Amino acid sequence: MSEALDALIVMAYRQLKRFRRGRARIVSSIVNPIIWIVFFGLGWSNVFNFPMARMIFGGLDYLSFLTPGVVAMSVFTASFIGGITVIWDKQFGFLKEVLVAPAPRWATILGRIMGDSVIAVLQGLIILGLSFPVAHSLNPWGVPASILYMLILSLAFTGVGVSLALRITSMEAFQMIISFLMLPLVFLSGAFYPLKYMPDWMKIIAYVNPLTYTVDGIRYWLAGVSSFNPYLDLAVLSGLAAIALVVAAKLFSRTALD
Amino acid sequence: MGADLDGFAIVVEGLVKRYGRIVAVNGVSFRVGYGEVFGFLGPNGAGKTTTIHVLATLLRPDGGRVMVAGRDVVRDPVGVRRSIGVVFQDPSLDGELTGYENLYLHGRIYGLRGGLLEERIEEMLRFVELWEHRDRLVKYYSGGMRRRLEIARALLHRPRILFLDEPTLGLDPQTRAHIWDYIRKMHREMGVTVFLTTHYMEEAEALCDRIAIIDHGKIIAEGTPEELKRMAGNDIVYLKIRDVKPGVCGFFEDLALECRELPGGRIALKVGDAVKSLPGILLRARDKGLEVLEASYHRPSLNDVFLLLTGREIREEGPMDMIKAVVMSRRWRR
Numbered sequence: 001m002s003e004a005l006d007a008l009i010v011m012a013y014r015q016l017k018r019f020r021r022g023r024a025r026i027v028s029s030i031v032n033p034i035i036w037i038v039f040f041g042l043g044w045s046n047v048f049n050f051p052m053a054r055m056i057f058g059g060l061d062y063l064s065f066l067t068p069g070v071v072a073m074s075v076f077t078a079s080f081i082g083g084i085t086v087i088w089d090k091q092f093g094f095l096k097e098v099l100v101a102p103a104p105r106w107a108t109i110l111g112r113i114m115g116d117s118v119i120a121v122l123q124g125l126i127i128l129g130l131s132f133p134v135a136h137s138l139n140p141w142g143v144p145a146s147i148l149y150m151l152i153l154s155l156a157f158t159g160v161g162v163s164l165a166l167r168i169t170s171m172e173a174f175q176m177i178i179s180f181l182m183l184p185l186v187f188l189s190g191a192f193y194p195l196k197y198m199p200d201w202m203k204i205i206a207y208v209n210p211l212t213y214t215v216d217g218i219r220y221w222l223a224g225v226s227s228f229n230p231y232l233d234l235a236v237l238s239g240l241a242a243i244a245l246v247v248a249a250k251l252f253s254r255t256a257l258d
Numbered sequence: 259m260g261a262d263l264d265g266f267a268i269v270v271e272g273l274v275k276r277y278g279r280i281v282a283v284n285g286v287s288f289r290v291g292y293g294e295v296f297g298f299l300g301p302n303g304a305g306k307t308t309t310i311h312v313l314a315t316l317l318r319p320d321g322g323r324v325m326v327a328g329r330d331v332v333r334d335p336v337g338v339r340r341s342i343g344v345v346f347q348d349p350s351l352d353g354e355l356t357g358y359e360n361l362y363l364h365g366r367i368y369g370l371r372g373g374l375l376e377e378r379i380e381e382m383l384r385f386v387e388l389w390e391h392r393d394r395l396v397k398y399y400s401g402g403m404r405r406r407l408e409i410a411r412a413l414l415h416r417p418r419i420l421f422l423d424e425p426t427l428g429l430d431p432q433t434r435a436h437i438w439d440y441i442r443k444m445h446r447e448m449g450v451t452v453f454l455t456t457h458y459m460e461e462a463e464a465l466c467d468r469i470a471i472i473d474h475g476k477i478i479a480e481g482t483p484e485e486l487k488r489m490a491g492n493d494i495v496y497l498k499i500r501d502v503k504p505g506v507c508g509f510f511e512d513l514a515l516e517c518r519e520l521p522g523g524r525i526a527l528k529v530g531d532a533v534k535s536l537p538g539i540l541l542r543a544r545d546k547g548l549e550v551l552e553a554s555y556h557r558p559s560l561n562d563v564f565l566l567l568t569g570r571e572i573r574e575e576g577p578m579d580m581i582k583a584v585v586m587s588r589r590w591r592r
């Protein structure tokens with residue numbers, strides 16, 4: 001068991017080490033959400049500057065409403081895309097080094113998922129830190145709780161991304177699937193506008209979209225506004241994460257070279 | 259597992275592996291004893307890598323039985339993995355980490371830690387003479403350095419059996435000789451069993467106790483390098499003799515299978531084993547008062563063996579290797 005734990009820890013460590021060296025990835029992962037907050041958020045916050053506007057957003061100013069959504073989005077994106085490192089490892093051959101090791105496969109894959117999740121959460125925290133000055137109704141005491149939501153979201157979607165990547169051989173195909181899924185899931189998560197104003201068919205998608213529950217949960221802890229019970233949010237996310245991790249571990253255990 | 263299988267590092271019986279309709283390995287059987295250096299020699303596409311991948315538990319066999327270190331690769335892959343180290347044909351290092359970090363990662367995955375791990379890393383990095391380069395990112399290593407690092411990594415956890423898939427593919431002659439030295443030294447000092455593949459016959463000859471020649475997924479010959487070469491015919495001893503007289507062949511009748519007088523004062527003697535026959539032949543020449551000016555012999559090469567068995571040559575260093583080497587290095591740099 002301690003052997004498995006060692007393998008898990010060192011695989012997480014590898015992901016962190018590689019990330020720290022990849023400056024470009026750090027910069028681009030932070031710039032994108034900032035663009036959303038500045039150009040999208042500041043712009044609309046002036047539109048929603050009339051007295052009744054706050055009622056639309058559960059009593060929040062638009063930036064305080066938007067920020068938790070963008071934070072969740074950035075964690076989600078970083079996690080999902082993290083799967084691409086599995087494809088790199090396939091192409092650069094490092095995956096074989098892991099496959100031929102006696103360490104349990106579930107431990108090596110879980111380690112790398114955890115490493116990538118920590119990275120994704122750190123990115124989310126940077127965005128959150130940067131948005132405190134512009135989003136006035138955010139509660140700093142809600143940060144620890146939102147970290148929990150971010151982490152579970154991240155485990156879930158790194159798991160999904162890794163599972164996809166294990167089945168897919170080409171970088172292009174992976175990127176296509178990601179871009180095909182990512183934007184719709186982000187728009188239908190309540191990150192940019194409240195769920196209750198969506199048309200019914202969109203609501204249905206929003207309700208099965210795991211990102212919805214993250215946005216909702218983080219918004220509750222940071223801004224005190226939510227559509228669901230925050231513990232329901234947590235339960236849904238945890239359920240998804242558990243499934244995603246089990247699937248990733250199963251897939252990796254069965255992975256062979258043909 | 260029968261008692262007769264104990265004491266073998268590798269036992270392969272009737273191994274079959276298909277990729278869709280392609281039969282990559284078609285009923286291969288062989289055994290490798292502990293401490294042996296055993297080589298698969300064969301041209302591109304012969305099934306060498308496929309065999310190594312099955313032995314290393316990365317591919318499931320479609321037929322036959324494979325035991326490595328006394329364990330079945332299908333039933334107990336983890337047990338097999340504990341006993342082996344593998345250097346793959348294609349690079350498998352993490353280019354974004356340093357040489358040291360690559361070994362550290364490997365050690366931890368294999369359950370080593372602390373002072374013991376640090377000692378081993380230093381020992382192995384010094385062994386392959388990369389200690390000075392330990393803190394450089396592997397993506398800036400040369401091809402030969404990467405190969406050496408992979409060998410160091412494969413040995414770090416002290417496996418009983420080491421697999422080397424074309425250990426010197428695409429390397430220049432000096433680097434190749436260097437790597438041969440490491441392999442010999444490692445075999446001598448650590449007593450590890452080695453299974454290697456190659457399509458360079460000099461490499462197979464230089465390193466292996468026993469060789470299996472593989473082509474189209476089948477072993478077509480197996481034996482020590484000497485035995486194999488003898489298959490391709492006899493050795494020929496050439497002598498150049500001063501003032502040679504016709505009928506000189508008569509002196510050697512009982513020492514050679516056949517003797518022929520050649521122009522230029524030379525004679526050719528067909529013998530079973532040139533190295534063993536040569537002293538006797540020279541003695542006889544002296545007894546008969548012949549002054550031998552030059553003595554040489556020709557011995558069939560493994561290439562002659564392959565030619566004999568398949569009608570083709572094992573392709574030497576050619577354009578495909580160049581392309582492969584370029585593709586491999588490109589894949590790394592990006």
Ligand SMILES: Nc1ncnc2c1ncn2[C@@H]1O[C@H](COP(=O)(O)OP(=O)(O)OP(=O)(O)O)[C@@H](O)[C@H]1O
Nearest residue numbers: 258277280282301302303304305306307308309457
């Ligand atoms: N993943 C794969 N999918 C389909 N066919 C494959 C695959 N890998 C190998 N083959 C085929 O199986 C046969 C044996 O390939 P293998 O790689 O084992 O040969 P090799 O002896 O290692 O050759 P080389 O000297 O080029 O490395 C070849 O015909 C090859 O095209």
Ligand SMILES: [Mg+2]
Nearest residue numbers: 306307308347
């Ligand atoms: Mg090969």
